[in-house]
Amino acid sequence: xxxxxxFMLMLAGCVAGGCTAPAPRLVVTDPDxxxxxxxxxxxxxxxxxxxxxxxxxxxxxxDAAVRFYAxxxxxxxxxxxxxxxxxxxxxxRAAAVKRWREWLDEQSQ
Numbered sequence: 001x002x003x004x005x006x007f008m009l010m011l012a013g014c015v016a017g018g019c020t021a022p023a024p025r026l027v028v029t030d031p032d033x034x035x036x037x038x039x040x041x042x043x044x045x046x047x048x049x050x051x052x053x054x055x056x057x058x059x060x061x062x063d064a065a066v067r068f069y070a071x072x073x074x075x076x077x078x079x080x081x082x083x084x085x086x087x088x089x090x091x092x093r094a095a096a097v098k099r100w101r102e103w104l105d106e107q108s109q
Contacts (some may be wrong), residue, residue: 028051052084082103
């Protein structure tokens with residue numbers, strides 16, 4: 001009986017330890033901010049220039065934190081801000097987003 005109890009405790013420990021969800025794959029296109037923000041940080045650390053296109057799109061995200069990390073990521077990748085402020089109104093951000101899109105177009109030529 002005591003061996004059975006020991007086995008059950010060991011089995012319970014193994015099962016409990018293995019019941020965590022797998023970590024999500026970090027991609028900047030993920031709509032979930034809890035994935036997107038670490039993905040932006042990773043893209044910057046990896047100097048992933050193609051991720052800049054999604055970061056420019058994220059400058060118009062509804063989530064201010066996503067906009068903050070997007071502009072900081074772009075700044076660290078390019079050294080530019082083009083007058084963008086993540087906390088400004090959508091109308092005030094529009095001109096800077098337009099400049100970012102023009103910059104992207106220039107990069108693809």
